[in-house]
Amino acid sequence: MLRRRRPLMRAAMVGGTAYYAGKKVQQGRTHEEEQDAAISDTQQGSDAAPPPAPAAPPAEAPQESVVDQLTKLKSLLDANVLTQDEFDAQKSKILGS
Numbered sequence: 001m002l003r004r005r006r007p008l009m010r011a012a013m014v015g016g017t018a019y020y021a022g023k024k025v026q027q028g029r030t031h032e033e034e035q036d037a038a039i040s041d042t043q044q045g046s047d048a049a050p051p052p053a054p055a056a057p058p059a060e061a062p063q064e065s066v067v068d069q070l071t072k073l074k075s076l077l078d079a080n081v082l083t084q085d086e087f088d089a090q091k092s093k094i095l096g097s
Contacts, residue, residue: 069094 070091077087 066094 073082073090073094075086076082077084082090
């Protein structure tokens, strides 16, 4: 029974891998076609209309309190996103020292 299962398992793995690779190739082709269409639309659109006026600068976002910023930094440090040196550098920048 074990002798029969190995070729079947191998065939299933090869078939699954080939299917996955084919899907990735198709996704890549679709993505390239979308990019080409976007580029051609942009080129055609630039010939017909002038560029839009620059937008007004965004309003300043409300400043977070120092405590909130330090709390976020500490949570990043605890999650091992930041090293201790990076944490200390950002902390000193926030505290202005």
